[in-house]
Amino acid sequence: MYIEMSNEQIHGIIQDSLIGYNYLQEISLAKRADLMHAIADSIDALGEELITTAQAESALPIPRLQGEKQRTINQWRSYANAVRKGVYSEARIDKGDGASKADIRKYNKGLGPVAVFGASNFPFAFSTAGGDTASAIGAGCSVVFKEHPGHPKTSQIMAKAIVDGLVKFGAPAEVFGYISGSSNAVGEQLVVHPIIKAVAFTGSFRGGKALFDLGTQRNEPIPVFAEMGSVNPVLALPQYLEQNLTAFASQYISSLTLGVGQFCTNPGLLLAIKGESLDQFKLLLAQEIAKVTDAVMLHAGIAKAYSEAKSHLSNQSDVALLGDGISTEESRAVAAVYGTSATTFLGNSLLGEEIFGPTGLVVECADSEEMALVLGKLGGQLTITFAATAEDVAQNKNLFTLAQEKCGRLLFNGMPTGVEVVYGMQHGGPYPSTTDSRFTSVGPDAVKRFLRPLSFQNWPNEFLPEELQNENPLKIERIVDNQRTVE
Known part of the structure; x- marks a missing residue:
């Protein structure tokens, strides 16, 4: 059953998401990856209550749900491992000479708090703890999640597992916020809130297009990554x-x-x-x-x-x-x-x-x-x-x-109803199947949706993000003076 939240409660949860976002921005990639593995551990520890509740709410068969639970755990772990390697930092360093040539360094950072809408057809893998939530946190973004009306009890069990994983790790619970409400106005309030910097949605064309329009018509337009269906000829x-x-x-x-x-x-x-x-x-x-x-x-x-x-x-x-x-x-x-x-x-x-x-x-x-x-x-x-x-x-x-x-x-040949969670997967296509064909919502590359480049010019080494520091403490692949290297 839905828990109806007031506008004030929703605003407070969104406001608190800045605490979670700032925390994720301050920790290292390695610690962020460890956090994601901790959440995966927490989901893995969930017992039969999760499966039986999801079965009762969705009518999906038990074996399908058991497999989907494992897929969800694997998503968190594979995305975490990609984050740890610095795959999405894309560190670029053009060293200066201290005189006429400036020192310019660039990497990718999280956009800010992300609104994620739960999907009906995958109560685990595309919902509360699904790929959108995992990839947003992997990008260093906190998540404000909107519960799906089709499986509220399932969502609440999974949300508790996420928060338990955060708290056990020592991270603020505000990395993940949870919102419920039965009206479209709840989702609209989430998308138009100035603190939210991106939206992820899987569902109907009508729903996705409505959210996309809201996101682009804000005073500060934001990207809305909506997967809206396909006839898959x-x-x-x-x-x-x-x-x-x-x-x-x-x-x-x-x-x-x-x-x-x-x-x-x-x-x-x-x-x-x-x-x-x-x-x-x-x-x-x-x-x-x-x-x-x-x-x-x-x-x-x-x-x-x-x-x-x-x-x-x-x-x-x-x-x-x-x-x-x-x-x-x-x-x-x-x-x-x-x-x-x-x-x-x-x-x-x-x-x-x-x-x-x-x-x-x-x-x-x-x-x-x-x-x-x-x-x-x-x-x-x-x-x-x-x-x-x-x-x-x-x-x-x-x-x-x-x-x-x-x-x-x-x-x-083969059939399209099998989506592997791998680097090579592209789950997204030209409009109207999605709102942005450049990105995927499945596989570690889903993290890319919630990043933006930031360049630093002539900054002292100690103030730079670890990815851009001279000594390369993370041992990640970088391009330094046009040469690809792992120093």
Whole structure:
């Protein structure tokens, strides 16, 4: 249940976040990394109450939640290790000569207190102690977290673990602030508050765009890093489709319905070229989805939105149901696959909108040129997948080139509903999938979002940040007088 906070309470928490921010700015990178490991230890120590509470609030299965808890712990540790190495300091030193040439040194520092909004579909990994919180603290920024209404008890358990980890380490509890409230005004107050210097959000386009607009319209505009969803098109090219009909149909339906379709990387759109192989493939899709039993979604609001979106899709002209899943209860989400032509898709912009749930749309294209037109009509995506052979790609380089302009992660076979927490991961894409395609919200590079460069000119060595001091006490990689070195 929500704890309604007054405006005065919210202001006080935001004001206190400066205490946490100043602390993080004063400690070394090594100590900041140790702090992050301490928080990971505190989360790791949480028992079955966390899992059972999250299961009750989200309807997610126990094994999924256990895996997500471990992913959350691993995020804190991997981000901490990257911070310790000075990966994101990007220290640059141009030594002066004491006469005509100035001594100029630059590094990256935290922006300031960051507002983080919890996500509904990952109660651990993208919520209270998720990657946004971990990467902001890794950047040296305190966090003011806004509880998600879908899993408040889970959030409160995780928030206590974070604060316990801070206190045990000897850090001020104000490094992490926690806000709750049932109205949009609470989130708005958080974003427009002058102490907040950046925002992180994962959720709907409507919610993310509203926060982005608030952030940019402030007297002092701030960056709002919003991940707002994607239809994640799969391009099934002819040679691959012909060679992998049965396996690919099973793979696609499994990915489409994984987690009741409640992933931001859910492959909601499949493009293919008409012909005998596609005709067979659509029949196989119908057979595969007929095996899928309905399921409970994260919360009633998402279930209602899914039902309405699916109904809206089915009522569009020249959109046909190819197959649907097993229905046992009216309140549960039933999987479905629909089909339409590229001509219809190109003439109806509603068909390119995300349906958050286990429903996909197959778009039948006359040829690769028409497939390019469909792909070109789409906005920015988190992912685009080529179900293709190497020869397919070689024969359709125009699609390969176009896809690189449209997404943040480009897959060659496989399915996009698996996001590795590694340096090479890009979880972010061109608008409207996110508000800033230059950054990722998954992997250690997520830390980059909350940093800004600061240059020091002619400062005595003892006043410089450790990253920029002559003796390099942190032993991190630096560029000194245009030479990359670890001194």
